[in-house]
Amino acid sequence: MISRRDFIKLCMSTAVSMSLTERLLPLVGQAYGEKRAVKPPVIWLELGSCTGNSVSLENAVNPSLDQMLTDMIDLRYHWLFSAEQGDGAVRAMLETVEQESGNFWLVIEGAVMTADHGRYNEIFRRDGQMITGLAAVQEFAPKAKYVIAVGDCACFGGPSAAHPNPAGATGVWKVIQSKVINIPGCPAHPDWMSGTFAHLSLYGLPELDGYNRPVMFFGKTIHELCQRRQQYEDGIFAKFPGDQGCLYKVGCKGPVTHADCPLRQWNHYVNWPVKAGAPCIGCASPHFPDGMMPFYQHLPEIRTPAVAANVQKFGAALAALGIGAVATHWAAGIFARRIHKHYVKGTKPIEPTAPENLTQVKQELDDLIRRQNALLAEAERLPGIQKARSKKKLLARVNDFLRAEDKSGDEG
Numbered sequence: 047m048i049s050r051r052d053f054i055k056l057c058m059s060t061a062v063s064m065s066l067t068e069r070l071l072p073l074v075g076q077a078y079g080e081k082r083a084v085k086p087p088v089i090w091l092e093l094g095s096c097t098g099n100s101v102s103l104e105n106a107v108n109p110s111l112d113q114m115l116t117d118m119i120d121l122r123y124h125w126l127f128s129a130e131q132g133d134g135a136v137r138a139m140l141e142t143v144e145q146e147s148g149n150f151w152l153v154i155e156g157a158v159m160t161a162d163h164g165r166y167n168e169i170f171r172r173d174g175q176m177i178t179g180l181a182a183v184q185e186f187a188p189k190a191k192y193v194i195a196v197g198d199c200a201c202f203g204g205p206s207a208a209h210p211n212p213a214g215a216t217g218v219w220k221v222i223q224s225k226v227i228n229i230p231g232c233p234a235h236p237d238w239m240s241g242t243f244a245h246l247s248l249y250g251l252p253e254l255d256g257y258n259r260p261v262m263f264f265g266k267t268i269h270e271l272c273q274r275r276q277q278y279e280d281g282i283f284a285k286f287p288g289d290q291g292c293l294y295k296v297g298c299k300g301p302v303t304h305a306d307c308p309l310r311q312w313n314h315y316v317n318w319p320v321k322a323g324a325p326c327i328g329c330a331s332p333h334f335p336d337g338m339m340p341f342y343q344h345l346p347e348i349r350t351p352a353v354a355a356n357v358q359k360f361g362a363a364l365a366a367l368g369i370g371a372v373a374t375h376w377a378a379g380i381f382a383r384r385i386h387k388h389y390v391k392g393t394k395p396i397e398p399t400a401p402e403n404l405t406q407v408k409q410e411l412d413d414l415i416r417r418q419n420a421l422l423a424e425a426e427r428l429p430g431i432q433k434a435r436s437k438k439k440l441l442a443r444v445n446d447f448l449r450a451e452d453k454s455g456d457e458g
């Protein structure tokens with residue numbers, strides 16, 4: 047078996063002649079065959095979500111999804127992918143929880159709805175009772191070997207928890223005591239999922255950052271890895287999405303988002319938003335989406351790269367004075383923190399306020415309705431008007447004809 051270090055290198059490499067899953071499957075297959083690892087029984091619950099992460103997993107085109115779900119893991123329950131549906135599928139899931147207690151992995155997609163004891167998200171029926179996502183997670187997680195949250199909703203609440211969040215959506219790690227491995231993204235990249243699964247099978251828990259994200263996939267910011275980074279450094283900025291240049295001034299959140307999208311790319315390593323001309327909206331961030339808005343606006347408080355350049359020059363000057371790399375890092379760190387603070391703390395949505403002048407709004411609405419009604423009435427009268435017009439035209443033509451006839455009579 048390859049060393050853990052080599053495994054991580056493999057996961058971080060971007061040689062795309064083969065998919066990551068395709069490269070990992072033989073490794074886990076060999077380990078299972080030699081009984082150095084055991085294929086894990088997996089229960090995949092979907093809570094408050096759009097199923098995007100399951101769909102993303104289907105992008106694992108080579109090998110196919112079913113190969114991955116059977117050869118890498120032993121998927122016992124997934125409401126969408128399970129061959130069995132209804133009570134039979136639920137029974138298989140509950141049996142796995144009991145019989146494989148301490149062994150099974152609990153994968154969760156979607157946010158946990160916590161308002162009103164979780165009743166806005168009921169995910170299966172047991173003994174005639176609907177069970178909420180919140181109750182299922184709290185019951186299953188303590189028995190699971192690993193709890194893995196996939197997608198930004200399961201990790202941090204994501205779009206499900208966007209303002210005003212009436213269902214109290216939140217990330218899994220907020221409602222249980224067990225450690226949760228967070229694989230964010232909206233959706234998560236299939237490689238991030240298959241790479242983490244393979245690491246868990248072969249070597250156990252991967253190195254995680256402060257947000258419990260695997261460092262091998264989320265250790266660097268998008269900005270650090272971006273193909274447009276040189277344009278950022280050179281101060282060449284796009285004026286609109288799709289334009290040439292760095293997308294920083296049209297709202298790119300690459301500087302505050304940790305993920306390896308620029309290297310890995312999406313849809314089987316074809317492209318990713320910034321390369322296609324759209325600014326990163328920070329979908330793998332713990333603060334997505336509220337803290338990443340407005341998506342397409344450069345926030346006025348953000349300092350431009352000129353400041354960054356100064357910071358870097360300042361750091362370089364310190365380095366030249368012999369104070370060294372720590373000072374350079376410190377100076378750059380101040381800049382990064384400042385950006386982060388403005389992006390994340392400065393953009394929280396506020397409660398919508400009532401229009402200042404309700405009477406005026408009402409008058410404008412009444413006026414709109416009046417104009418619309420007038421248009422409708424005119425449209426109804428239109429066929430009659432057209433008929434009258436053509437009758438008038440016909441009469442005019444008859445009169446013209448008769449006048450012409452009279453004239454010719456005179457001449458005769």
Ligand code: SF4
Nearest residue numbers: 272275292293298300
């Ligand atoms: S700001 Fe965005 S587009 Fe510009 S270099 Fe950074 S990640 Fe790339």
